Amino acid sequence: xxxxxxxxxxxxxxxxxxxxxxxxxxxxxxxxxxxxxxxxxxxxxxxxxxxxxxxxxxxxxxxxxxxxxxxxxxxxxxxxxxxxxxxxxxxxxxxxxxxxxxxxxxxxxxxxxxxxxxxxxxxxxxxxxxxxxxxxxx
Amino acid sequence: xxxxxxxxxxxxxxxxxxxxxxxxxxxxxxxxxxxxxxxxxxxxxxxxxxxxxxxxxxxxxxxxxxxxxxxxxxxxxxxxxxxxxxxxxxxxxxxxxxxxxxxxxxxxxxxxxxxxxxxxxxxxxxxxxxxxxxxxxxxxxxxxxxxxxxxxxxxxxxxxxxxxxxxxxxxxxxxxxxxxxxxxxxxxxxxxxxxxxxxxxxxxxxxxxxxxxxxxxxxxxxxxxxxxxxxxxxxxxxxxxxxxxxxxxxxxxxxxxxxxxxxxxxxxxxxxxxxxxxxxxxxxxxxxxxxxxxxxxxxxxxxxxxxxxxxxxxxxxxxxxxxxxxxxxxxxxxxxxxxxxxxxxxxxxxxxxxxxxxxxxxxxxxxxx
Numbered sequence: 401x402x403x404x405x406x407x408x409x410x411x412x413x414x415x416x417x418x419x420x421x422x423x424x425x426x427x428x429x430x431x432x433x434x435x436x437x438x439x440x441x442x443x444x445x446x447x448x449x450x451x452x453x454x455x456x457x458x459x460x461x462x463x464x465x466x467x468x469x470x471x472x473x474x475x476x477x478x479x480x481x482x483x484x485x486x487x488x489x490x491x492x493x494x495x496x497x498x499x500x501x502x503x504x505x506x507x508x509x510x511x512x513x514x515x516x517x518x519x520x521x522x523x524x525x526x527x528x529x530x531x532x533x534x535x536x537x538x
Numbered sequence: 539x540x541x542x543x544x545x546x547x548x549x550x551x552x553x554x555x556x557x558x559x560x561x562x563x564x565x566x567x568x569x570x571x572x573x574x575x576x577x578x579x580x581x582x583x584x585x586x587x588x589x590x591x592x593x594x595x596x597x598x599x600x601x602x603x604x605x606x607x608x609x610x611x612x613x614x615x616x617x618x619x620x621x622x623x624x625x626x627x628x629x630x631x632x633x634x635x636x637x638x639x640x641x642x643x644x645x646x647x648x649x650x651x652x653x654x655x656x657x658x659x660x661x662x663x664x665x666x667x668x669x670x671x672x673x674x675x676x677x678x679x680x681x682x683x684x685x686x687x688x689x690x691x692x693x694x695x696x697x698x699x700x701x702x703x704x705x706x707x708x709x710x711x712x713x714x715x716x717x718x719x720x721x722x723x724x725x726x727x728x729x730x731x732x733x734x735x736x737x738x739x740x741x742x743x744x745x746x747x748x749x750x751x752x753x754x755x756x757x758x759x760x761x762x763x764x765x766x767x768x769x770x771x772x773x774x775x776x777x778x779x780x781x782x783x784x785x786x787x788x789x790x791x792x793x794x795x796x797x798x799x800x801x802x803x804x805x806x807x808x809x810x811x812x813x814x815x816x817x818x819x820x821x822x823x824x825x826x827x828x829x830x831x832x833x834x835x836x837x838x839x840x841x842x843x844x845x846x847x848x849x850x851x852x853x854x855x856x857x858x859x860x861x862x863x864x865x866x867x868x869x870x871x872x873x874x875x876x877x878x879x880x881x882x883x884x885x886x887x888x889x890x891x892x893x894x895x896x897x898x899x900x901x902x903x904x905x906x907x
Binding site (some may be wrong): 410411412413414418419421422423424425426427444450483497498499500501506507509510511512526527528 | 666668670672676757769771773774776777779780781783784820821823824861862863864866878881882901902903
């Protein structure tokens with residue numbers, strides 16, 4: 401079975417979407433993700449095109465997790481992860497450290513899903529004072 | 539005689555057919571043109587005269603669940619008490635005069651023409667309800683790409699009417715927020731309750747947040763709102779502020795209208811509309827009514843007075859709600875705690891220091907003690 405990296409970004413209530421729209425976005429955070437996994441390894445859905453439009457090597461797929469090759473990385477905004485938990489070797493959770501409303505929440509509890517928190521770091525985003533990056537591995 | 543009668547009937551039928559034909563044409567034309575609003579006569583206060591005529595004065599009882607006798611569950615706040623919502627006299631209120639409502643970036647398909655408070659269901663635990671399929675009532679002519687902010691005049695009762703802005707980076711504050719305690723909006727009867735995080739019932743709620751336009755102690759931009767309502771406004775403001783900071787050349791049309799019923803001094807809630815102009819609502823597009831309620835507290839909307847629901851009873855079963863995923867500690871009464879998914883939710887009566895020692899941190903929204 402392939403092993404991939406998946407990244408998500410969550411608000412203080414584990415929220416991901418409101419009314420089918422992303423809660424927020426941040427250029428610096430996306431740049432950090434691209435830098436950390438390599439632009440050519442990234443798979444995202446067309447929904448995320450707007451935030452990756454400056455990165456021409458990113459691959460778009462309706463289901464990026466299924467399309468992602470072994471060793472690749474997905475940035476997921478609008479789909480559940482629990483059906484694919486066996487394929488996820490590394491889980492990156494970015495946290496806005498802000499409150500938004502949400503009607504779609506993150507569907508994984510990393511620790512209950514077999515992940516161990518490996519590192520936590522923080523950086524300043526372009527529109528967020530403090531973004532937290534948590535890296536979980538199995 | 540019969541012939542004359544038949545002729546008369548024929549003439550009447552012809553006239554009726556012509557009338558129907560014209561009205562049908564109007565309907566088709568309206569649909570084609572996307573004209574979804576009718577002229578609404580406004581009184582001197584900018585209120586809907588038609589609605590005012592039907593106000594039910596018997597029903598200004600005070601709390602947020604003043605059921606009328608018909609007790610329509612989805613509508614128990616407002617039946618028979620058609621409100622005098624503040625559609626401002628400057629034409630920048632919610633809907634009203636003819637124009638094209640914005641619908642997901644297109645025009646003319648709006649389900650509603652203007653805000654109708656009587657259609658708002660009673661508060662049932664969610665701090666907001668979607669209005670008009672989440673499409674704001676902005677008209678096409680409202681959508682501009684040059685920043686401005688307008689705070690409409692107080693009405694004759696001293697109540698806020700509405701505030702509207704085309705928010706761009708130029709309007710974002712460049713200085714720290716100032717003191718706004720000098721303003722006492724209508725309905726300002728402050729009270730404290732143990733069931734509220736921080737204890738204080740009312741906040742001076744900016745219609746258009748300081749983080750969006752840098753407006754401080756402007757009486758035309760501050761209403762009396764519960765802490766609960768204010769906490770529900772902030773996430774929406776955050777979304778808009780983030781968007782402006784990321785899409786630095788873009789603008790968001792943003793309008794907030796407090797909704798008062800009759801001559802009440804405390805608003806029943808606020809209508810918040812937002813629409814990102816340059817991307818035609820792709821990233822920001824919502825139309826929400828936020829309830830001015832406070833769980834555990836009964837509000838007298840006529841005056842702003844309040845009293846505890848179930849006074850002396852009912853304390854939460856636990857002190858804290860833990861989010862086991864992000865390791866946040868919420869107060870048991872925190873509204874945001876209610877949104878934590880079951881998988882990540884855990885009740886706790888532990889000492890907060892023990893929880894902190896376990897790696898938890900205090901949620902900023904309620905700052906539990």
